Amino acid sequence: MRALLKPAAAPGLDLADVPTPQPGEGQVLIKVLRTGICGTDLHIEGWDDWAARSIRTPLVLGHEFVGEVAELGPGVREVKKGDLVSGEGHIVCGNCRNCMAGKRHLCIRTIGLGVHTDGAFAEYVLLPEANVWVHRHEVDPDVAAIFDPFGNAVHTALTFPVLGEDVLITGAGPIGIMAAAVARHAGARHVVITDVSPYRLELARKIGVTVAADVSNTTIERVQRDLGMSEGFDIGLEMSGKPQAMQEMIANMRHGGRIAVLGLPAEEIAVDMATVVTRMLTIKGIYGREMYETWYAMSVLLQGGLDISPLITHRFGYAQHAEAFAAARSGHCGKVVIDWTRATLHSAS
Template identity: 65%
Template sequence: MKALVKEKPEAGLVLADVPMPETGPNDVLIKTLRTGICGTDLHIRAWDGWAQENIAAPRIIGHEFVGEVVEVGGSVNTQDVAVGNLVSGEGHLVCGHCRNCQAGRRHLCRNTVGLGVGRDGAFAEYLVLPASNVWVHRNPSALDLDVAAIFDPFGNAVHTALSFDLVGEDVLITGAGPIGVMAAAVAKHAGARKVAITDVSPYRLDLARSVGVDLAINVAESSVAEAQTKLGLREGFDVGLEMSGRPEALREMLANMTNGGRIAMLGLPSEDFAIDFGRLVTSMITLKGIYGREMFETWYQMSVLLEGGLDLSPVITGRYGYREFDAAFDEAAGGRCGKIILDWSTEK
């Protein structure tokens, strides 16, 4: 089969012929239909410092996907997942034995292995995944395959946005990348009163406007404090969703929260940085770290949001056949885009 492989410890990727993966008794074999390119994949392609520390070449990369089940292992309960099901997959594979796993808090497993990072991933014509990591789309005829392919990052957005009650609240989102824009769409759909988002990219701010944010702020030109005035806020934002990993973004968010405000932080900083802990303490602000998705409550929430009319189509801005992966990765790395999709169902 064809697969997109980090073949050597150097920059670049190769579309290679590789053996079909073996299906174990608790696994399912999935024919890949669509995949989404993630920032992690860009790091691996560039072979930057993070990739050098976390990837053992050769490795089939990728973790955002949708596909069709073509084989199930002998121990798999076919009432849960069966041949012919349209599925996506939870890309965090957990140990099942640590305290958090045994308590049902699998998203907190300290032994997590990442699909496409610690084991071969989804950028291939077929992949094998434990049945326990498979999410079956129960209403496939109503689901766009491109949207199904990005359930993994959509889950990051949902997990972050729904960490706190949003109904009637004023929400500040820092970082208008694809996940930040999806979080903005979720916040509006979930009943937030006002949603503001910040970035320095005019393209991404326009993308955020397309999903209905109340205010898109170019922080190279104006401040969040000025945004409060434009929105008619008197005491600051109630909920903050930090998606950028930028020190200045979190600092400005803290400075513009109301007393008792709540912040969910998904953005991963590249280095340590200082914040105003005095402000955090005296204003009694909650700061919560977010990583991945809750298994599988977030997945249920994603499906329900889409069934309820949430539209993610504006976030998907590029579509390529898998053989055009270089062009797809170049567009994704350029920053003037939303989510980029690779189609594995054709020979284009």
């Protein structure tokens, strides 16, 4: 089968022929239809310090995907051939304390699809049945391909109740914008998102945020005043990983405010603990998706009319992978999707 492979410990990827995996006990072989490019994939493709420490080559990349079930291994009971499926890319041990308690997203032995084991940037991918999410209702394949990052957004946005609340989101990357769409759909009063990218801020406006603020020329405090807010934001969603964003979020929360943090910082962040303590703020880290409560929520939100398709701005065939990765790296994009049923697409948007 054709696969997008990291052949050696160096920058770049190869489109190569590799053996098609065969399903073993409890495993499902999936014919891949679409994949989404994640920031993790960019790290691996560029071979930065994190990738050099974390990745063993050769490796097939990719963990955001949708596909059709092709073959079933012995013992598979619920998944059927022909099912349209996405996959939970965190493969857990099932035996640690958290797994045994039903908190699989906190497994201490998590294996990452496309990071620690061959992934979905290929014509076929293999997953345990427990990691296969069957789409029981009609869904656009492009949207189904980005259920993984959509799940990050849903997990973060719904960690704390947002109905009637004022929500601040720092970081208008694709996950931040999807989180804004979720908060708005779930009944938030004001949804404010900040960034310094005019492209990303305009994309956020298209999904209906109250304010998309360019913090290179305005302040969050000024946005509060313009909206008539007197005490600060109720809920904060930190999606950027930038120290200044976290610091400004803490400074603009109301007393008793709650912050969910998804953004991974590349450097240490100095936190004003005096403000956290005296305002009795709650700060919670978010990683991945709750298995499988978040997945249920994702499907229900889409059934309820939430539309995240505007976030998919670029589409490429699998032979155009270099162009796809360049688009994703440029920042002038939302989600970038690769079509594994066609080598090239005439339109890349």
